[in-house]
Amino acid sequence: MSVNDTDFTGHNVLVVGGSSGIGNGIAQAFRARGANVHVWGTRASAADYAGDEGSDLTGIGYTQVDCGSVESILSAPAPFETIDVLVHSQGAVLYKRQEFQPEGWDKVMAVNVGSVMHISQRFHDALAAAKGNVIVISSIGAFRATMGNPAYAASKAAAVNLVRALAQAWAADGIRVNGIAPSLVDTKMTKVTMDHEHRRERALAKIPLGRFGSVEDMAGVAVFLASPLAAYVCGQTLVVDGGMTL
Template structure:
């Protein structure tokens, strides 16, 4: 008997699903019967290394640079219809590069602008299926980030956009929600997780005393996209082990 988290027969597109959190989410939907396609930045799926947290087994793949609105517009629809859209794209520029125009523009283009472009592109398909969008932001969008102003601003924008799209798309039968991860061990967080002293300091600030995993984030995404969250709209669920408390 199907359960509320059974996605058999459903189509799922995970933008940014080639590694890290997005990949964990993609594989979680696949494990629950979903037909899952991911967008990534490399020319082919073969270029991803499993040692970097990439498992593209059983997933469709397309190379789409979401930092380019024209690339999003030109991307071929992976399915005749679409039930779930996960927007997990993200980038960061370290060494204070986001204080410069090039760094700021690139981060905002990928982390914020592309969310709107993707949501607009797939709105007709999601309206037809009465589907769901899940936007992955960050708890950095809830506070200051001394070294990465574009990252923090873009994630704050993502949280706000989740509210606005939740309201705007509800008339189409589309539910738009989000999740805000805390510290998760991915390529983007190696600046912390790959340095024992930095990691130790970070863990002391987390009440659960551990990093999150892509699987932790996937659980939240599955819930938000499922009938279990049928009356949840415009909400961003914080998934951070208590870090933001």
């Protein structure tokens, strides 16, 4: 192991869904290690995130892209000619049984699994040119039922198998594809649990390490997967949950 194993100076990194939460933490982790980082987000400009908790776009390029729209994905300008790391951290979840309805189901599936395929395929050549990495953020919800969120559970399970399929298909092109399956991390997507004391304490009691995961925990795993330290890791989704699913 060398300090240079996690030096990404001059590398090009695109983080989809990198404007806040886990994706933003990953984007800043790569920037701190010298990478050129660009993120895709949902708002019109980076300035629209100013003051938001868990959102720091300092030193990072930004483009608004609707990941639920194939047209938006294909028409967005490419941030780099070659891409060393493509991180999929886009995500959607709908509550109050909205995912049981066709519109809710279609929206969540389009963002959580459809866009992963369409964006990866769009940048295949740019990744191949750099012998790059694709990292897909899924969820431990991929491996068990999530009450009230059938589209979320199905899409995350699909993302795990998509990681396997793309890894097998693209390994010969020099592209490694892997994933991360976090448990509860305190971000805006998990406020429905984190902001309710009873739900929060009940969830915490299931974690052997005795704490929730942090954005930094997930960023560290992403840096590892993109580094030479993980050069022989291919098609895997690493469960990063503090032991919650044991």
